Amino acid sequence: MKVDILAIGVHPDDIELGCGGTVAHHIKKGKTVALVDLTHGELGTRGSGGLRLEEADKAREYLGIAHRENLGMADGFFQHNKENIIKIVEVVRKYRPEIVLANAVSDRHPDHGRAAKLVSDACFIAGLQKVSSQRDGVEQEKWRPKVVYHYIQDHNLTPDLVVDISDSIEEKMGSIMCYGSQFYDPNSQEPKTPISGEDFLDFVKAKAATYGRQIGAKYGEGFNVARYIGVDDLFDLL
Numbered sequence: 001m002k003v004d005i006l007a008i009g010v011h012p013d014d015i016e017l018g019c020g021g022t023v024a025h026h027i028k029k030g031k032t033v034a035l036v037d038l039t040h041g042e043l044g045t046r047g048s049g050g051l052r053l054e055e056a057d058k059a060r061e062y063l064g065i066a067h068r069e070n071l072g073m074a075d076g077f078f079q080h081n082k083e084n085i086i087k088i089v090e091v092v093r094k095y096r097p098e099i100v101l102a103n104a105v106s107d108r109h110p111d112h113g114r115a116a117k118l119v120s121d122a123c124f125i126a127g128l129q130k131v132s133s134q135r136d137g138v139e140q141e142k143w144r145p146k147v148v149y150h151y152i153q154d155h156n157l158t159p160d161l162v163v164d165i166s167d168s169i170e171e172k173m174g175s176i177m178c179y180g181s182q183f184y185d186p187n188s189q190e191p192k193t194p195i196s197g198e199d200f201l202d203f204v205k206a207k208a209a210t211y212g213r214q215i216g217a218k219y220g221e222g223f224n225v226a227r228y229i230g231v232d233d234l235f236d237l238l
Contacts, residue, residue, distance in 0.1 A: 001034075001096070003095045003096070004099065005026060005031060005032070005033045006033075006035075007034075007035050007101040008037075008100060008101065008119050009038070009103060010039055010073075010075075010078075010103055010111045011037065011039060011044070011075065012179070013176065013179045013182055014112070015035055015037070015101070016175040016176045018152065018221070019101045019151040020168075020172035021168045021172035022163045023035075024171035024172060024175070034066075034095045034097070036069050036088075036091050037056060037068070038070075038088075038115055039071075039072070040075060041075055046190040046196060049075070051181050056179075058178040062175050062178050071088070071091070073087070080118050084122075085118065085121060085122045088118065088122035088123075089122050092126040093126055093140040097145050098145060099147055099148075100123055100145045100148045101151055102120065103116045103119070104116060104150055104151060104155065105224050109154070119148065120148050120226065124144065126142065126144055128142060147225065147227070149223040151223055159223055162221065162222050162223070163220060164212065164215060165220055165221050166220075169208060172208070172221075176204065183195060183200065184198045184201055205219075
């Protein structure tokens with residue numbers, strides 16, 4: 001079940017909005033990816049938890065990803081505690097990723113920053129031999145990802161690195177539109193929200209263009225990292 005990248009979001013659609021282009025870009029490079037959502041997003045103004053699960057699966061299929069799980073934590077009220085850390089430890093040890101992509105370290109929605117800390121801590125704890133976890137009744141072996149990268153969401157944080165997603169911007173936008181309950185639909189009768197207008201999709205694409213411009217690319221996605229970025233060859237950074 002090992003994958004190269006495990007992308008985690010606290011709400012269904014966080015992954016697509018924050019790092020959907022990066023996921024699609026690396027799939028094109030032959031990398032394997034699994035997706036994990038912490039909650040159903042049941043407190044969202046539009047749609048329902050059940051509908052968002054259906055939309056998340058539609059986005060998974062659209063991106064061509066085999067595995068997506070939802071850990072069923074409480075939207076808005078999940079806590080940084082042992083129970084929730086172990087839930088994340090279980091999926092980290094199941095998929096054994098080299099890289100984990102997680103929510104923004106700080107953002108407009110308080111769940112995002114709390115999830116960033118929860119996931120980062122769980123990734124460290126997953127590497128501790130004396131922490132026990134099981135899947136399907138089988139004791140899991142320890143595993144610690146090499147790095148956790150936090151994608152940037154609503155706030156305009158200064159990225160530590162930017163991934164060129166020029167070849168996958170359309171896949172990013174297409175995966176976002178799999179969430180028909182949340183984003184622009186001129187026929188929707190549900191209440192308007194800060195992300196339901198057509199202008200929000202323009203904002204998402206413009207933000208990707210802004211990050212891309214800084215690295216000489218058409219589109220990019222920004223990430224923050226807690227530790228130094230190490231390279232063997234300076235030309236890997238061109």
